[in-house]
Structure formats: structure tokens, C-alpha cells
Amino acid sequence: MPKVTYIQPDGAEITLDARDGDSVMETAVKNGVRGIVAECGGACACATCHVFVDEAFADKVGEPGDLEDDMLDGAATDREPTSRLSCQVKMSADLDGLVVRIAPEQV
Amino acid sequence: MTDVLIVGAGQAGMQIAVSLRDGGFDGRIELVGEEPHGPYQRPPLSKAFLHGAADIESLELRAPAFYVDNKIVVVPDEKVLKVDLSGDRGLATTDTGREIHFDKMALATGSTPRRLPIEGAELDGVLYLRGIADALELKKRWDAAASVVVIGGGFIGLEVAAGARMDGKQVTVLEAMDRLIARAVSPETSEFYRAAHERRGTSVRLGATITRLVGEGGKVTGVELEGGEIIPADIVMVGIGVIARGELADQLGLETVNGAIVVNEFAETSDPRVVAAGDAVLLPHPLGGDAQVRLESVQNAVDQAKTAAKTLAGVREPYRAVPWFWSDQGDLKLQIAGLSTGYDQTVVRGTPDDESFSVLYYRDGRLIACDSVNAVGDYMAVRKALGSGSTIPADQAANLETPLKTLVVE
Numbered sequence: 130m131p132k133v134t135y136i137q138p139d140g141a142e143i144t145l146d147a148r149d150g151d152s153v154m155e156t157a158v159k160n161g162v163r164g165i166v167a168e169c170g171g172a173c174a175c176a177t178c179h180v181f182v183d184e185a186f187a188d189k190v191g192e193p194g195d196l197e198d199d200m201l202d203g204a205a206t207d208r209e210p211t212s213r214l215s216c217q218v219k220m221s222a223d224l225d226g227l228v229v230r231i232a233p234e235q236v
Numbered sequence: 237m238t239d240v241l242i243v244g245a246g247q248a249g250m251q252i253a254v255s256l257r258d259g260g261f262d263g264r265i266e267l268v269g270e271e272p273h274g275p276y277q278r279p280p281l282s283k284a285f286l287h288g289a290a291d292i293e294s295l296e297l298r299a300p301a302f303y304v305d306n307k308i309v310v311v312p313d314e315k316v317l318k319v320d321l322s323g324d325r326g327l328a329t330t331d332t333g334r335e336i337h338f339d340k341m342a343l344a345t346g347s348t349p350r351r352l353p354i355e356g357a358e359l360d361g362v363l364y365l366r367g368i369a370d371a372l373e374l375k376k377r378w379d380a381a382a383s384v385v386v387i388g389g390g391f392i393g394l395e396v397a398a399g400a401r402m403d404g405k406q407v408t409v410l411e412a413m414d415r416l417i418a419r420a421v422s423p424e425t426s427e428f429y430r431a432a433h434e435r436r437g438t439s440v441r442l443g444a445t446i447t448r449l450v451g452e453g454g455k456v457t458g459v460e461l462e463g464g465e466i467i468p469a470d471i472v473m474v475g476i477g478v479i480a481r482g483e484l485a486d487q488l489g490l491e492t493v494n495g496a497i498v499v500n501e502f503a504e505t506s507d508p509r510v511v512a513a514g515d516a517v518l519l520p521h522p523l524g525g526d527a528q529v530r531l532e533s534v535q536n537a538v539d540q541a542k543t544a545a546k547t548l549a550g551v552r553e554p555y556r557a558v559p560w561f562w563s564d565q566g567d568l569k570l571q572i573a574g575l576s577t578g579y580d581q582t583v584v585r586g587t588p589d590d591e592s593f594s595v596l597y598y599r600d601g602r603l604i605a606c607d608s609v610n611a612v613g614d615y616m617a618v619r620k621a622l623g624s625g626s627t628i629p630a631d632q633a634a635n636l637e638t639p640l641k642t643l644v645v646e
């Protein structure tokens with residue numbers, strides 16, 4: 130199972146095993162990682178699952194799609210170059226070791 | 237120590253439990269639900285789940301270990317039949333005969349689909365969609381079905397219709413009113429959806445009067461309209477609204493209206509020991525003017541549950557969150573922010589025929605809501621504006637040259 134590490138705004142870290150194909154958001158929410166609110170459950174409709182992808186993984190994770198891009202523009206925390214909605218990033222062996230920082234404000 | 241019993245292990249019930257723990261509540265929390273599953277999300281049932289793009293595990297709101305770690309006792313497959321608040325402590329009895337003692341209670345019982353009161357409604361293949369069990373019934377018949385008739389042009393019906401059409405089925409939507417989704421959106425948005433579904437090959441029949449469902453060997457084969465026309469159907473999906481589940485509230489003599497549990501802005505019912513949240517509730521909302529509203533959305537279930545959890549823990553914080561909602565009908569993404577109740581003006585931004593536009597709703601000159609179809613930027617701008625108590629001048633809102641977010645004023 131690929132691993133993903135979440136870093137809270139206060140620096141606290143947690144590393145989880147992700148089910149292949151689950152999103153970075155699902156992996157966090159099901160395990161109760163705070164700060165990823167994900168009110169729409171991954172429908173790309175709420176922008177409350179905002180993360181900053183670690184630079185080292187930025188290329189592998191890739192750019193947001195058009196819709197996600199517009200949602201990020203309105204996110205509660207101003208976007209950064211590697212901002213993604215974590216419900217739109219699916220875990221796979223390729224992303225093993227992924228590190229994301231959770232945006233401080235989600236709603 | 238306070239013991240809390242939450243009846244209904246759905247979106248709102250789960251959130252009450254989680255928010256109680258988030259707030260440091262250390263009493264016992266028991267979450268009892270009638271369905272044989274832990275808390276799960278319903279929205280995918282009429283969307284990705286039908287096409288096999290989501291499995292049951294992916295619907296779970298939390299992994300089972302989360303509840304154990306947080307000392308939340310989740311009891312699936314058990315229905316609370318009776319509640320007694322006459323003693324010092326409350327007492328609930330379930331359908332297994334188990335008795336649960338508690339100090340405070342939350343009703344998060346949700347809603348149930350309105351049944352079709354006509355001849356033939358009991359035929360096999362006449363389906364409703366509320367939970368996983370319903371979705372599995374639908375899925376079981378899905379591949380073999382060549383024709384689907386959807387009764388009721390609301391969100392769930394239209395989502396199923398869009399999915400059926402995408403899978404190449406012959407699809408007819410029958411709506412009794414003169415427009416689609418009439419309860420939730422403006423005539424402009426209704427007309428857009430009628431045209432958009434028709435463009436994709438779905439037949440939309442407005443003002444339809446159904447006389448009966450016809451069948452053969454106990455299985456539905458068609459829907460008969462006034463005048464005798466029969467529309468063939470392998471599946472009839474009924475989506476004619478929901479009824480709030482206020483049975484227990486009624487039993488307790490709490491205030492209800494048509495089954496919906498009346499609460500105040502703190503999610504309290506007429507008995508201070510009982511809070512309620514979610515689809516089952518009738519609530520006052522500041523954006524709704526003076527009206528009491530019933531909101532059937534994930535947002536409302538979650539945010540109202542947070543308020544209810546605070547109230548249970550003795551913290552008084554009124555429910556003020558801006559309502560929002562989404563509906564994915566095939567490639568059409570509708571997002572709604574705010575509450576359009578009592579609007580007196582609309583502004584259409586963009587061209588509906590381009591399948592990307594928004595309708596902004598105003599009351600007394602102030603922005604109160606918007607519907608955005610494939611126009612995420614507009615939706616986010618309105619949501620933010622409403623959240624900060626701001627508005628967008630109606631006379632400028634239609635100007636596509638300017639992004640909505642730059643037009644926001646106090």
C-alpha cells in the first residue's frame with residue numbers, strides 16, 4: 130500500500146497507508162486526519178480538502194484540472210503553486226511516499 | 237458524566253458524534269442506525285455508484301477503526317422503536333429488545349422517499365433511491381434494462397436519468413409540474429435542464445399525469461399516462477421527494493410539522509434534552525428571511541450537526557453557515573450557494589445554451605443565492621460573498637467581462 134504523509138499547519142505529521150486508488154482526501158478523512166474537511170465527499174464541489182503538495186512530488190502529482198483550478202481560486206486559504214484539492218489526487222504505487230501540507234483554513 | 241444517544245447513523249448522526257469528540261466531550265457516545273452499514277455518504281448512490289465507479293467501502297464516511305479510536309460506539313442494523321423521557325434519565329428501546337439509558341439524545345433520523353400512491357406501484361422494478369440497499373436493487377437491474385422511466389424531475393431523478401442515458405438506455409422523465417426541480421431553482425435553471433436533458437436524448441414530459449403502472453407477471457413493463465399512452469419501462473425510478481422521519485419526535489410529543497422536527501437556531505427541539513439535525517429537521521435560517529426551511533443536503537446535515545454537538549456540550553452557538561449544494565447530472569455540474577427562498581429578482585450571467593452560466597437570486601436588492609452550471613468561479617464568488625455578509629450589485633452581475641469575485645461589495 131502506498132504511503133502518504135500529512136503535515137498539519139502546526140507541524141504535526143502523520144503517515145498513513147492508502148488503499149490503491151483511494152484519493153489523498155479519502156485516506157485522510159476515513160482515518161480522522163484533522164484539517165481535511167471534505168464536505169462534498171470528493172465531488173470537487175466544496176474546496177474544503179485543500180493541500181499543498183511537497184515540491185518533490187509536484188511533477189508526479191501534476192496540475193489541477195480546469196474545474197479544480199476554478200475551485201482552488203475560491204478556496205478559503207489562498208492557493209500556492211502546488212495547491213491541489215486532495216480529493217482529486219488518487220494514490221498509486223507511483224505516489225508512494227507522497228507528502229502534503231494541509232491548508233490552514235478550509236471553510 | 238453525560239451519556240449521549242444518537243439515533244440515526246447517517247451523515248448528521250456521524251458528524252454529531254465526531255464533533256462532540258472534537259470539542260473534548262468525554263461522556264459515552266452511542267450511535268444507533270437501522271441500516272446494516274456504518275455511516276456512509278449517499279450522494280454517489282445516484283452518480284458514480286450506479287456506473288460501478290464507486291464500491292461500498294468507498295462510500296464509508298470513516299474507517300471502522302476511527303470510531304474505536306474515538307470511543308464512538310456505532311451500532312448498525314438496530315432500530316430505535318421507543319423513547320421514554322419521563323424518568324430522571326432517558327430510556328430507548330430497540331427492535332432487538334435492548335434498552336439504552338442516556339442523559340441527552342440527538343435525533344438524526346433523516347428522511348424517506350415519498351411513495352407513489354397509484355395502482356401498480358408495488359410491481360417489481362418500481363424503485364426508490366435512498367440507501368445502499370436501494371442502490372443495489374437498481375444496480376442489479378441496470379445492465380439488463382433498455383428503458384428507464386423516471387417519475388419526478390428533481391435532483392435524484394435527473395441524476396439517475398443522466399446516468400441511464402450515458403449508458404445508452406432509452407430514458408423518459410415524467411414531471412407533474414410545468415418545470416423541472418421546481419422546488420429548488422428558478423424557471424431559468426429549470427428550462428436549462430429540460431433543454432439540456434433533451435439535447436442528450438432524454439425525453440422530458442412536463443405536466444404529466446400518471447394513471448397507473450402496468451406490468452406482466454408481477455414485473456413492471458410501462459407507465460400509463462392520462463389519455464392512455466403507455467411508455468415502456470424495464471425500470472421505473474420514483475423520485476418524488478422525501479418525508480422527514482419524525483416518528484420518534486412525534487412519540488415524544490415534540491413539536492413537528494408534517495413529520496419534520498422543529499428546532500431553533502441551536503438545533504434544540506422543544507425538549508431541551510433533545511437536539512436534532514439533518515434532513516429530518518425544520519429550521520430557522522437567517523438567509524431564508526422569516527421562513528422556516530427544511531434543507532436536504534450534506535452541507536446542512538454536517539453544519540447543523542456541528543451546532544447540535546455544541547449545544548449538547550453546553551456551548552451556545554447559533555447555526556449561521558451559508559447553505560450550499562451540488563448535483564452532478566452527467567457532465568453538467570450544478571452548484572448552489574445560499575437560499576433562494578422568497579427571491580424577487582434574478583440575474584442570468586452567461587448563456588444557458590452554452591451550458592455554462594449562473595442565475596443569481598436577489599431579495600430586496602441583496603444577493604441571497606446562486607445556481608451555477610459548469611461555472612465554478614461564479615459559485616465560489618457567491619459562496620464567499622454570502623459567507624462574509626457581502627453582496628454583488630444586480631446591475632453589474634451579468635457582465636461576463638468582469639469576474640464575479642471582483643464585483644463583491646459590502
Ligand SMILES: Cc1cc2nc3c(=O)[nH]c(=O)nc-3n(C[C@H](O)[C@H](O)[C@H](O)COP(=O)(O)OP(=O)(O)OC[C@H]3O[C@@H](n4cnc5c(N)ncnc54)[C@H](O)[C@@H]3O)c2cc1C
Pocket residue numbers: 243244245246247248249268269270271277278279280281282314315316317344345346347365366367392481484513514515516531532533534535537560561562563564
Ligand atoms: C441518492 C441521493 C443523492 C444525494 N445527492 C446529494 C448531493 O449531490 N448533494 C447533497 O448535498 N446532498 C445529496 N443528497 C442528500 C444527502 O445525502 C442528505 O441530505 C443527507 O444524507 C442527510 O443526512 P441525515 O443524517 O439527515 O440523514 P441520513 O443520511 O438519511 O441518515 C439517517 C439515518 O437514520 C436512520 N434511522 C432513521 N430512524 C431510525 C431509528 N428509529 N433507529 C435507527 N436508525 C434510524 C436511517 O436508516 C438513516 O441511516 C442525496 C441523497 C440521496 C438519497
Ligand code: FES
Pocket residue numbers: 154166167168169170171172173174175176177178214215216217
Ligand atoms: S472533498 Fe469537496 S472538493 Fe474535495
